[in-house]
Amino acid sequence: MGRRALEVTGQRIDVQLQFDADAQPEMHDALRKLSPNNRTRLLYNLIAQGQVCSLATTDHNMRDVLMQSMVEVSKSVRAVANEAKAASEELELLRRAVAETDQELQQGTPITSKAPRKRQPPDGLDLKSDESWSSPAPAANDEESAADAALRMLAGSSALRAPESD
Amino acid sequence: MESRHKVVGIDVGFGFTKYMWLAAGERATDLFPSLVAPEPTSELPGFDLVSTGPRSATAKITVIVGKGAKSRRFVVGKSVVNELPTDHAHRTLNSHYAGSDDYSALLRGAITAIGATQIDHLVLGLPLTTFATKAATLQERFAGKHEHLVPLAGGTQYVCHVGKVTVLPQPVAAFLYHSANNKPDGEAANRSGLTLVIDIGYLTLDWVVTDGRQPIASRSSASNNGMSTICDAVCKSLAAELDLEFSFGLRKDVEQAIGRRTFTIAIRGKATNFEKHARPGEAMAEANLDALVKRSVTTLADISRVVITGGGAQFYVPVAKKYFGDIVSTSADAQYDIVRGLYTFGELLQNRQG
Numbered sequence: 073m074g075r076r077a078l079e080v081t082g083q084r085i086d087v088q089l090q091f092d093a094d095a096q097p098e099m100h101d102a103l104r105k106l107s108p109n110n111r112t113r114l115l116y117n118l119i120a121q122g123q124v125c126s127l128a129t130t131d132h133n134m135r136d137v138l139m140q141s142m143v144e145v146s147k148s149v150r151a152v153a154n155e156a157k158a159a160s161e162e163l164e165l166l167r168r169a170v171a172e173t174d175q176e177l178q179q180g181t182p183i184t185s186k187a188p189r190k191r192q193p194p195d196g197l198d199l200k201s202d203e204s205w206s207s208p209a210p211a212a213n214d215e216e217s218a219a220d221a222a223l224r225m226l227a228g229s230s231a232l233r234a235p236e237s238d
Numbered sequence: 239m240e241s242r243h244k245v246v247g248i249d250v251g252f253g254f255t256k257y258m259w260l261a262a263g264e265r266a267t268d269l270f271p272s273l274v275a276p277e278p279t280s281e282l283p284g285f286d287l288v289s290t291g292p293r294s295a296t297a298k299i300t301v302i303v304g305k306g307a308k309s310r311r312f313v314v315g316k317s318v319v320n321e322l323p324t325d326h327a328h329r330t331l332n333s334h335y336a337g338s339d340d341y342s343a344l345l346r347g348a349i350t351a352i353g354a355t356q357i358d359h360l361v362l363g364l365p366l367t368t369f370a371t372k373a374a375t376l377q378e379r380f381a382g383k384h385e386h387l388v389p390l391a392g393g394t395q396y397v398c399h400v401g402k403v404t405v406l407p408q409p410v411a412a413f414l415y416h417s418a419n420n421k422p423d424g425e426a427a428n429r430s431g432l433t434l435v436i437d438i439g440y441l442t443l444d445w446v447v448t449d450g451r452q453p454i455a456s457r458s459s460a461s462n463n464g465m466s467t468i469c470d471a472v473c474k475s476l477a478a479e480l481d482l483e484f485s486f487g488l489r490k491d492v493e494q495a496i497g498r499r500t501f502t503i504a505i506r507g508k509a510t511n512f513e514k515h516a517r518p519g520e521a522m523a524e525a526n527l528d529a530l531v532k533r534s535v536t537t538l539a540d541i542s543r544v545v546i547t548g549g550g551a552q553f554y555v556p557v558a559k560k561y562f563g564d565i566v567s568t569s570a571d572a573q574y575d576i577v578r579g580l581y582t583f584g585e586l587l588q589n590r591q592g
Binding site for chain 1: 264333365366367368369370371404406407410413414444446451452453455458459460461582583586587589590
């Protein structure tokens with residue numbers, strides 16, 4: 073791949089999209105200068121645009137940085153998938169509402185409002201606005217289970233002890 | 239000056255006090271050494287003549303501990319060691335630390351550094367050596383009103399209201415950070431298998447074996463074999479060879495160089511490499527790992543991953559990799575792992591409650 077200019081929070085950065093050995097220092101430097109959220113956003117954009125499908129680096133520190141960002145990206149993707157599923161369910165509700173209305177019209181019964189609830193845009197996925205970008209919150213179930221797991225961990229910690237002096 | 243924080247994590251370690259809070263919508267972390275000095279009087283010679291260059295707002299934080307006639311004024315912060323005579327600054331290295339005025343001073347120093355006037359949930363950490371005996375006391379002691387806080391810029395004293403206080407074992411907090419925040423190895427740690435988390439603190443060396451996210455008490459413990467014992471040995475060896483007295487500042491330089499594995503400090507104006515003196519320290523580290531395995535981990539056969547965390551992580555990791563093999567992992571700035579775990583704990587509960 074060639075070079076491509078990307079606008080990120082007012083900073084114009086040139087990045088070599090292919091992570092070949094020669095480009096690594098430049099790419100690492102550019103990525104390190106970004107905040108975690110903007111790094112995630114950049115990677116999300118690159119993936120969404122089909123510019124990057126895999127990342128590779130021999131720098132261990134950068135690997136950690138990229139892995140963290142990629143985890144955030146995967147959360148975004150998951151949020152999109154959840155949103156798509158919700159949209160699909162709403163479509164199904166709408167289809168049923170239309171079918172029921174048709175049936176009511178045919179039967180001469182009064183029409184009642186069956187408009188589906190208005191959907192909100194997915195959190196954290198307004199990729200055009202820096203101000204609106206934030207790490208997408210995990211799905212409610214994930215949040216609950218993570219909090220429960222943390223509480224269980226705390227409860228399980230009550231038995232932890234060590235002598236105050238050896 | 240209203241500054242409300244839903245969650246604040248503070249890890250008052252024996253070596254450094256680390257804190258994490260939300261600043262302008264972004265998670266922020268900072269630290270200062272866990273050094274406490276009595277507030278100097280104007281008669282104290284040399285004060286304010288030593289500092290050079292720009293000082294951060296948290297270079298010197300005045301804190302008041304106690305009430306009325308029993309109140310005492312202390313100074314904590316990033317530059318205490320440079321700004322006060324050596325014999326006026328000290329670390330507390332004993333099991334009574336969590337109940338001491340020094341601990342209160344450091345904790346209130348962190349609250350002052352954040353500038354909080356309201357903390358809904360304060361999450362603190364303790365080593366396993368004092369967790370069972372001191373956690374409940376800490377929770378009771380630090381919940382409620384913190385009066386007489388002195389703003390960084392001076393001026394009128396203010397109050398910080400602390401709602402709920404939770405105390406976590408430090409290595410458990412570090413594990414929580416590695417797992418809940420999806421560190422690369424956290425993904426695997428979430429799934430299955432046993433994880434050994436070793437927290438290399440300043441005074442204590444704590445370890446916890448977890449099955450998934452459940453700590454196994456019988457295989458977890460701690461000892462007072464933290465980095466300070468290794469630094470003691472290195473300083474003693476270096477002092478003997480070069481015939482020098484160790485000041486607090488020089489000792490701090492050695493600690494930093496060991497922690498970063500640079501093994502070079504300036505002595506009498508010359509860059510001096512002391513790597514050969516650090517080698518026995520590595521042998522001590524290996525012996526410490528061997529001792530903790532024999533003491534309660536018992537076997538490594540069912541350990542799938544080892545997480546090295548805490549301020550001494552960078553020094554220990556090469557030794558740990560030699561000892562445990564390629565199942566060892568750490569983070570780039572492991573000194574903050576515990577306080578990030580404390581904050582994460584508070585944040586998870588906060589998100590659940592909405």
